Amino acid sequence: MKKIVIDEEFCKGCGLCAEACPKKLLSVGKKLNKQGYPLVEISDEDQDKCVSCALCARVCPDVAIRVYRQKKAQ
Amino acid sequence: MAVSVQPVFERPKVLKTTATHYCAGCHHGIVHRLVAEAIDHFGVQDRTIGIGSVGCSVLLYEYFDIDVVEAPHGRAPAVGTGVKRVHPDSVVFTYQGDGDLAAIGTAEIIHAANRGELMTVIFLNNTTYGMTGGQMAPTTLPGQVTTTSPYGRDVKVEGYPIRMAELIAMLGGTGFSARVAVDTPQRVLEAGKTIRKAFGMQIEKQGFAFVEVLGACPTNWGMSALEANARVSGEMMGYFPLGVYKDITVSA
Numbered sequence: 001m002k003k004i005v006i007d008e009e010f011c012k013g014c015g016l017c018a019e020a021c022p023k024k025l026l027s028v029g030k031k032l033n034k035q036g037y038p039l040v041e042i043s044d045e046d047q048d049k050c051v052s053c054a055l056c057a058r059v060c061p062d063v064a065i066r067v068y069r070q071k072k073a074q
Numbered sequence: 075m076a077v078s079v080q081p082v083f084e085r086p087k088v089l090k091t092t093a094t095h096y097c098a099g100c101h102h103g104i105v106h107r108l109v110a111e112a113i114d115h116f117g118v119q120d121r122t123i124g125i126g127s128v129g130c131s132v133l134l135y136e137y138f139d140i141d142v143v144e145a146p147h148g149r150a151p152a153v154g155t156g157v158k159r160v161h162p163d164s165v166v167f168t169y170q171g172d173g174d175l176a177a178i179g180t181a182e183i184i185h186a187a188n189r190g191e192l193m194t195v196i197f198l199n200n201t202t203y204g205m206t207g208g209q210m211a212p213t214t215l216p217g218q219v220t221t222t223s224p225y226g227r228d229v230k231v232e233g234y235p236i237r238m239a240e241l242i243a244m245l246g247g248t249g250f251s252a253r254v255a256v257d258t259p260q261r262v263l264e265a266g267k268t269i270r271k272a273f274g275m276q277i278e279k280q281g282f283a284f285v286e287v288l289g290a291c292p293t294n295w296g297m298s299a300l301e302a303n304a305r306v307s308g309e310m311m312g313y314f315p316l317g318v319y320k321d322i323t324v325s326a
C-alpha cells in the first residue's frame with residue numbers, strides 16, 4: 001500500500017520533505033517532471049517503513065504530497 | 075482482518091489543483107495552504123474575499139477557489155476596508171509581501187490597523203523584494219547583500235529593518251498581532267493555528283488581526299532550498315523574534 005503519494009506535476013524537488021522525514025525515507029531523485037524539476041522519490045520498500053506522520057506533507061511548499069494510513073477494521 | 079485506507083493529509087478544498095509559479099523551496103506555498111486550511115476550517119469559502127497584492131503573491135486568484143480583488147501596489151488594506159464595509163458579512167483577508175506591506179503600503183496597513191478594520195492580514199516577510207529580482211526591502215537584515223545593497227545593508231545609510239508585528243501591535247485598533255515561521259513541521263503547525271486564530275477573530279467580530287510569517291526566498295538569497303530554510307531560524311529569528319505581540323481576547 002502506498003502511504004505517500006507524490007504528485008509529480010507539483011513537486012519541485014526542493015528537498016524540504018526529505019529533511020523533515022524523521023525516518024529519512026524520501027530523497028530527491030534524477031527523474032524530471034514536465035517543468036524540468038527533479039522529483040522526490042520513495043521506494044516501495046520504504047513505503048512500508050513510513051509511519052504516516054505527514055511531516056513531509058506539512059513542509060511541502062507545493063502541496064505535492066498526500067499521506068494515507070492503514071486502518072485495521074475492528 | 076479487513077484493512078481500510080484512511081487519508082491523513084490531503085489538499086485543502088479551497089486550494090485549486092494548480093501548480094504554483096513559485097520557485098522550489100519558496101515558503102509562499104506553505105502559507106497559501108495554511109490560509110486555505112483556515113478557510114476550510116470555518117467553512118466560509120462562499121463568503122471569503124481575498125485581496126491580492128503586488129509581489130510574488132500577485133497571482134493569488136490562480137490558486138484560491140474564492141473571490142479575489144487585485145489591489146494596486148501596497149493598497150490591499152485600503153481595498154480590503156472598502157470590501158469589508160460594503161459587505162460586512164464577508165470574510166476579508168489580504169495577502170501581502172514585505173515590499174508591498176512594509177514599503178509602499180506602510181500608510182495603508184498602519185491606518186487600517188489603527189481603525190480596527192475587521193479583517194485579517196497575512197504578511198510574508200522574506201527580507202527582500204522577490205518578484206523584481208532581490209532588491210533591498212525595508213525588512214532586509216543589516217549586512218545582507220542584495221542587488222541594491224551589494225556591500226551589505228549599511229544601517230547608517232539605509233536604516234534598520236522594520237519589525238512590523240511589533241509596530242502593528244502598538245496601535246490601538248489592533249486586535250491580534252503575531253509573528254510565526256514555517257521552516258520546521260512544528261512551526262508550520264503553530265503557524266496554521268495562528269492563521270486560524272486570525273481568521274476566527276474576524277469571523278467572531280473581535281478585531282483586526284495581523285500575522286507576519288517569516289519566509290524563505292532561495293532564488294533571491296542565492297541559496298539552495300535547504301540553506302534558505304536554515305537561514306530563517308539561523309539569521310532572521312534573531313532580529314525578528316517569533317511570538318504573539320497583542321491579543322485582545324486574552325486578558326492580562
